[in-house]
Amino acid sequence: MEELVEILAKALVDQPEHVSVNVTEKEKSSVIQLRVAPEDMGKVIGKHGRIAKAMRTVVKAAAIKERKKVFVEIDSI
Amino acid sequence: MTDVEKTGKTIDEAVEKALTELRVSRDEVEVEILEQPSKGLFGFLGSKPGKVKVSVIENPSLKANDLLEKVLDVMDLEVEIDVKQDEHGIFISMQGPDLGILIGRRGETLDALQYLVNLSSNKDQEHKQRIILDVEGYRKRREETLRGLAIKLAEKAKQKGRNVVLEPMNSQERRIIHTTLQSRNDIYTFSEGEDPYRKIVISPRK
Numbered sequence: 001m002e003e004l005v006e007i008l009a010k011a012l013v014d015q016p017e018h019v020s021v022n023v024t025e026k027e028k029s030s031v032i033q034l035r036v037a038p039e040d041m042g043k044v045i046g047k048h049g050r051i052a053k054a055m056r057t058v059v060k061a062a063a064i065k066e067r068k069k070v071f072v073e074i075d076s077i
Numbered sequence: 078m079t080d081v082e083k084t085g086k087t088i089d090e091a092v093e094k095a096l097t098e099l100r101v102s103r104d105e106v107e108v109e110i111l112e113q114p115s116k117g118l119f120g121f122l123g124s125k126p127g128k129v130k131v132s133v134i135e136n137p138s139l140k141a142n143d144l145l146e147k148v149l150d151v152m153d154l155e156v157e158i159d160v161k162q163d164e165h166g167i168f169i170s171m172q173g174p175d176l177g178i179l180i181g182r183r184g185e186t187l188d189a190l191q192y193l194v195n196l197s198s199n200k201d202q203e204h205k206q207r208i209i210l211d212v213e214g215y216r217k218r219r220e221e222t223l224r225g226l227a228i229k230l231a232e233k234a235k236q237k238g239r240n241v242v243l244e245p246m247n248s249q250e251r252r253i254i255h256t257t258l259q260s261r262n263d264i265y266t267f268s269e270g271e272d273p274y275r276k277i278v279i280s281p282r283k
Contacts, residue, residue: 051196054188055189058186060186062151
């Protein structure tokens with residue numbers, strides 16, 4: 001799932017080399033921590049969080065098969 | 078943008094080297110001549126190679142296709158992607174087994190993916206191109222459903238003589254309802270509220 005977040009984020013930002021993802025697996029959920037360059041924060045969040053919401057929607061769909069809740073958190077490096 | 082600089086005895090030779098390295102054909106690149114080659118004296122004394130900068134012209138439909146392939150691959154979905162382009166935009170339709178998860182509730186997932194593909198493929202482009210994604214003809218079917226719904230609710234508004242408010246829809250879906258009913262003179266339509274809760278109201282004309 002973290003791979004999907006990485007692909008989407010790298011496609012959106014100006015500095016793909018500064019994109020990194022980290023996963024924390026919990027019993028019934030995983031938390032994916034996405035980090036991008038500070039200048040790229042807007043590119044992955046968007047106005048009113050529209051881009052972040054779209055990314056979460058796609059990730060949620062991909063996670064259905066794994067029967068796990070997936071949370072995507074966004075931070076700058 | 079991907080670009081390389083190459084030198085060669087002639088401009089053609091330098092361009093050729095760049096094309097080999099970038100693995101693209103001549104019509105996919107822009108060539109900028111940085112230095113003209115000079116033969117020098119007697120063809121060897123003081124001769125100077127030519128230098129060019131070759132840049133790949135970014136193509137939104139290729140980028141969209143590329144991104145989708147990667148996304149579908151990590152989602153473990155077997156999908157056939159078909160890309161068509163005309164003056165209205167780029168249409169990408171996907172066919173394959175178990176693609177329901179790509180559509181989501183009321184096309185929520187498909188819309189989200191479409192939004193991300195649009196942003197990414199049109200990044201740094203002067204002329205933005207509209208990219209529309211479809212899975213197994215979902216958009217077409219949804220359009221027919223919405224047209225039917227529009228006509229049914231227009232009748233209701235007319236009969237009861239009062240406003241009928243539809244559930245929230247995105248701009249693409251609202252446009253389908255508006256255009257379906259725009260030629261009627263017994264009712265009229267308008268939208269109210271703010272996205273993502275913006276919805277259509279069908280109102281009888283008195």
